[in-house]
Amino acid sequence: MVNITIDGKQISVRENTTIMEAAAQNGIQIPKLCFLKDINEIAACRVCVVEMEGNDRLITSCNNTVSEGMVLYTNSPKVRKHRKTTVELILAQHDRQCVTCVRNGNCSLQKIARDLNIISIPYKCDVEYREWNKDFPLIRDSAKCIKCMRCIQVCDKVQSLGVWDVEGTGSRTTVNVSKLRKIEEADCSLCGQCITHCPVGALRERDDTDKVWAAIDDPEKIVVAQVAPAVRTAWGEELGLSPKEATVGKILDSLKKIGVDYAFDTTFSADLTIMEEGTEFVSRFTSGELKERPMFTSCCPGWIRFIKTQFPHLVRYLSSAKSPQQMFGAVMKTYFAEKLGVSPDRIYTVSVMPCVAKKGEREMELYYGEYAGHDIDAVLTTRELARMIRMAYIKPESLEDIESDRPMQAGTGAGVIFGATGGVMEAALRSAYYLIKGVNPPADAFVNVRSQGFNENDGVQEAEFKIDDITVRTAVVSGLGNTRNLLKKIERGEVSYDFVEVMACPGGCVGGGGQPIHDGEELAFERGKKLYALDESCELRFSHENPDILSLYDEYFEKPNSHKAHMLLHTEHVVNR
Structure with missing residues (x-):
């Protein structure tokens, strides 16, 4: 067992437990967008950051494990500011037409934005729009993608088909059909697991x-x-x-x-x-x-x-x-x-x-x-x-x-x-x-x-x-x-x-x-x-x-x-x- 302190609460958890899991076991909620247990633990979204005493930089809680004597803060001013800025930046690249989105009311990004009381975006909006065959049974809306990589990981690790992949570099990094193919050319089984594991409305059925x-x-x-x-x-x-x-x-x-x-x-x-x-x-x-x-x-x-x-x-x-x-x-x-x-x-x-x-x-x-x-x-x-x-x-x-x-x-x-x-x-x-x-x-x-x-x-x-x-x-x-x-x-x-x-x-x-x-x-x-x-x-x-x-x-x-x-x-x- 490892003894740590989270938000002033002294707790003991098993070694190799992630910070996020340790917090959850003790009734402390840490928001997340990209995390999927055993599938997507890459901390791509940076929403789950926490502050660790003695460390100048915030650390992600989904893929960092606890160590003896850790003192953590999940809701400090520094954490709140970073978390809100991160979500605002995600929203600046996101089509925010929630009323006409199939996931309206059941969207992780929408919920986090509401929880963080984000009511305006202070950054210039730059949304990616790509054409898609709307007759295909599976629809991808690039303007709603938040680059969490869940679809890639589910398709690779669970379904072994590799339909999705990352393309581009730097600020142009995005998700698309792998190998520069159209979806009709990919070996998509239409299982829809990418849809049910997408946290937003970037993927849906026709x-x-x-x-x-x-x-x-x-x-x-x-x-x-x-x-x-x-x-x-x-x-x-x-x-x-x-x-x-x-x-x-x-x-x-x-x-x-x-x-x-x-x-x-x-x-x-x-x-x-x-x-x-x-x-x-x-x-x-x-x-x-x-x-x-x-x-x-x-x-x-x-x-x-x-x-x-x-x-x-x-x-x-x-x-x-x-x-x-x-x-x-x-x-x-x-x-x-x-x-x-x-x-x-x-x-x-x-x-x-x-x-x-x-x-x-x-x-x-x-x-x-x-x-x-x-x-x-x-x-x-x-x-x-x-x-x-x-x-x-x-x-x-x-x-x-x-x-x-x-x-x-x-x-x-x-x-x-x-x-x-x-x-x-x-x-x-x-x-x-x-x-x-x-x-x-x-x-x-x-x-x-x-x-x-x-x-x-x-x-x-x-x-x-x-x-x-x-x-x-x-x-x-x-x-x-x-x-x-x-x-x-x-x-x-x-x-x-x-x-x-x-x-x-x-x-x-x-x-x-x-x-x-x-x-x-x-x-x-x-x-x-x-x-x-x-x-x-x-x-x-x-x-x-x-x-x-x-x-x-x-x-x-x-x-x-x-x-x-x-x-x-x-x-x-x-x-x-």
């Missing part, structure tokens, strides 16, 4: 709310919306609802109040995905096709973008099953359109997703019969849904818990856990067991695939299961940096599996780039626990027992992996380079 409002207002369009499992774990955070209050039924009610014609829970199409993917796995496994390489899940579009650019030779081992989002759209524009007796062109499909990559995935084309178009017409993130609720002046407390529309109403616990890392694997194994043995396993037989935390086992959860004389070796991984390491181990022959689930975002969809932003907090695994709790309370916990799924096969698809199912529910993964 806003598609106007497209959805236009479809709602079009009398010729029948607007059909779906809500992904992970959304229910977080949407209430944006609107002040407790987890108990923020049910999926209230999301469906909000969509109806906004004006959509039909609202569905994506757990239905998650169950449909399991039927297709689980059947495909059993077929490929029993045929011996997976002896050299495992079958990889295909639900996560961020992962699909990653494998196509980083490991294109492994693309053929992906499941051919579309994601739940795309399966939903395909069913809406065929089966559901026929049920309604309308042309598929009149169906406008909207997805509410925790994900930015889903905006890219919607570009997949659908050709069936005489119809040529897209499975999905618009994708909204969880944040965009909250914006639309506010735009419609819907009081969150007025929302009611309603059921999903028919005929695709039922969902199972297996579909619910899709949003957490390991959920797709667990759901698939539940049904794969049934397909092999003809009886259900215990619903919790495969809980060993669940990850306990992002940093445990390098983000990889391995498990092995025996079904009679068959052994199935599985791995679950989240985070693209962890994924890269795992794929390299597979290629070197260090590990061998039959089935691998990959989620681009740490913790899975619950930690997606479209979820509510809480600066400095990682909530994915806490959100994931909510999905597992919902699964435990579900009356049905196996996808193959979903009565509406069974009816869909009886009436339309005949059986999983049938010719018709392959035409509509599967895809060919094409590498474009």
Whole structure:
């Protein structure tokens, strides 16, 4: 233990503790802008400085550790003056149009400026404006960038893609797409982790709310919306609802109040995905096709973008099953359109997703019969849904818990856990067991695939299961940096599996780039626990027992992996380079 004094308070903390951590442990707040624990500890912003007795220069608290006898001041006149000047200088290079910023009210710079009572800027303003393709799903506003380097570090250290980098020197130093590329030329997975880790509004998703409002207002369009499992774990955070209050039924009610014609829970199409993917796995496994390489899940579009650019030779081992989002759209524009007796062109499909990559995935084309178009017409993130609720002046407390529309109403616990890392694997194994043995396993037989935390086992959860004389070796991984390491181990022959689930975002969809932003907090695994709790309370916990799924096969698809199912529910993964 090390004995120090902070603001006149004598405290003891463990050695190697940073000054910032020592202060926080004792209820003393030190402001920060760039700091991210274990990711960005470079003291770029200089906002966290403190005064140390016997030292003429202020020191940064985020990356300096305590030493015996230190006497520190976190709020001295010298500290306050330096801190205020630093933030004023940052603001002098920042587009201060807060009212029209997507992060208005949830911005670390805005909060610090308010805390420091900055009401005018005494310096000449020099803001950097750069062009950006506003059609790309990820938008960067250079005028709002504060050069904190968080996006660079998250992309490098967590996702291993190196999309962002520093360019220029001296006062011209800035952040941009690496290697002087345009964003379309970079290997961006659209995971959106740079967005959720940006402390300001320099990075955001492309806003598609106007497209959805236009479809709602079009009398010729029948607007059909779906809500992904992970959304229910977080949407209430944006609107002040407790987890108990923020049910999926209230999301469906909000969509109806906004004006959509039909609202569905994506757990239905998650169950449909399991039927297709689980059947495909059993077929490929029993045929011996997976002896050299495992079958990889295909639900996560961020992962699909990653494998196509980083490991294109492994693309053929992906499941051919579309994601739940795309399966939903395909069913809406065929089966559901026929049920309604309308042309598929009149169906406008909207997805509410925790994900930015889903905006890219919607570009997949659908050709069936005489119809040529897209499975999905618009994708909204969880944040965009909250914006639309506010735009419609819907009081969150007025929302009611309603059921999903028919005929695709039922969902199972297996579909619910899709949003957490390991959920797709667990759901698939539940049904794969049934397909092999003809009886259900215990619903919790495969809980060993669940990850306990992002940093445990390098983000990889391995498990092995025996079904009679068959052994199935599985791995679950989240985070693209962890994924890269795992794929390299597979290629070197260090590990061998039959089935691998990959989620681009740490913790899975619950930690997606479209979820509510809480600066400095990682909530994915806490959100994931909510999905597992919902699964435990579900009356049905196996996808193959979903009565509406069974009816869909009886009436339309005949059986999983049938010719018709392959035409509509599967895809060919094409590498474009």
